[in-house]
Amino acid sequence: MAKQMVNPIERHVEKVVVGVAALVLVFAIARYLVTSPNQLELGGQTVTPRNIDAAVAKRADEVLSQLRNADPKIEIPEPLFEEFAKSLAPLEPKPLPAAVPFLPDVPIIDPPIQLLGRAKLVEVIAPAKPAVAHGRSTMSKGGTGPPYVPANWVTVSALFEYKKQVDAQKRAYGATQEELFLLPAEIQRQKLRADGAASEGDWEDVQPWPAGQMSPVPEIELVDSARGDAKLVPSEDAKALENFAKFVTDLPRQRDFARPLMAEIVNGAKWGFPILTTYNDVLKQDQQYMPSSGSEPRDLYGLGSKPTTAAPKALTPEQQIDAHLKEIEALLASAKKSKSINDTYRANNKAIEIMGSPVASASQKSRAESLKREADQVERDIKRWEMTGPQGGQSTGPATQETRRQPEPVQQIWVHDAAEGSIANTATYQYRMRFRIFNQFAGLPEKFDDPNDAAKVVLVSEWSEPSDAITFDPVFMYFVTYDDKNNREIGVEFFRWYYGVWLKSRRQKLGIGDLLYTKHRTPAPSLTDPTAIDEPEVEWACEEVVVDLDFGRKVQERKPGRGPGGVTFGQVRDDTAVILMGPDGRLAEKYVSLDRDHPAKREAAARVWTPHRR
16 A cells, blocks of 8 residues: 655644644733733722722621611511500400400510611600699798798699500610600799780790709710711710619609609698699609508608698697697598508507697597597408409408509609799789600711711700689788878778788878888797797888878779679769879879778688687
8 A cells, every 4th residue: 555645734733733822821820820810890980909808898898877767667566465455354344245255466566776877866755734733831941031022922833655666766776775764844934914914935944943952954965986987975965864863763763753742831722733633642642652662652742632621729639639630630531542551550540649748538448449449440341442442352452562663654743933022912824834854865976867866965845835824913002091181081990911811001101292001010920839829020011102082082982783784873972082193103092981991801801810810
């Protein structure tokens, strides 16, 4: 077989292919790994191996920031526990049969825990129209100055929806935020004009007195963090806030904030707060802040019972003991009606006093001993009622400290306006109130959607609508009750409210140019011993001057009747007109016959204190 001839190309074609491939490989390596780096598109930009790590990190930070700032689309269902409980309650008026199939299990849905950084300030529920109690008394002021001062006082009170406020706080701050701490409420007043009108700008702040001890509210000034992406509380502000929180959250102080006690009243009108629900309800509300006071609410006000007035000194010792026995009976009747264990204690103590009295007869001591046994039994009845309830069901045992600290759903809040010289005589006022609570997230800017809300330590409600108007009577009155034409004189009788009682002066003779003034000693009750009689030197001073006397003035008496305008005119007669000028230069005119029989004079005379009218 002849050998075939192979040309050089065919002989070396494989080597040529391998060489070309090698060249292509060398070109690719040079092109993509040496001469020009790899590139790719990231977020609309071309990146290389040199900066790809930084670009990816930057993009990751942007995505993370968007996730943190995004508004989570979460639908929070309303709490259904109360509805669920109502569905299991017996239907009225027709009761269910004894055998009732259970409903399917229903999940109890509580308010969610607030997401970090999304809380909004809780709104404080505003009070409804407040009620007011007012009077004029002599009270123990304490501190510097005179120990006893006469003053007009007003107690402004409204109901605070405690449970509703707690529920609102849970919805705003999270399910665990059920502690609520009150701060002293605020009041304003406006003086009404003679026509009964007032304007919104007439409201003035009232500095409460007496009031619960209050620490100054710290001021928080937020600062930016080092990176500028957060708000921080300076350490000194944080320490001040911590001390304030400890001060506010003290339970007895919380009671003082809600219902401060009135100063001790010596003479005059007896203080009493407006009872918006019942007296016993207020004692139960106090119990929330006095967990160690026992199962019976402590009576801090002494207004729950109205015992019989103490027997006067004119009674014989035997009559006084009989009066005390009747007082014990009244206390026991009050205890049975109002379930007041405090009244049983008072009755018990008074019975023991009579049993040991040397002037009590054997029958009176026997009666006192019987009443003491009855008081002990009523006390046991009340304690049993507290444990079993009015239906006599199974006892749950005495209330523990935790159960006593459960808040009442409604709290009665009041504020006093009783500072010396605060309230003018003969003036008419209206009051309004607003509530304040402690911001639980104060000093925690990371909790709030708006970090600046963390600087608000005190949260305040809107103002209530105005209260009913109240008017304070004058403390000084005078009447012209005598005229002497021959000597051109008149006689004036003065009436004055003096440290809790009304006093009357001797009739003072005055002429033209004389100032309405007299000063002399008058019997009055002692301030230090209510049973003793003092004789202070009392001034009756009026800044009016007699400028003229018109004897024989013709006047016609006018009385309410069926005549024109509802007035009936009497006979024309002679009278004496007294023209007076006040400090403002205005003239006033009085008639002796009208003043002598004036209804206001008869009313003032009926109120005058005398030793036999104590």
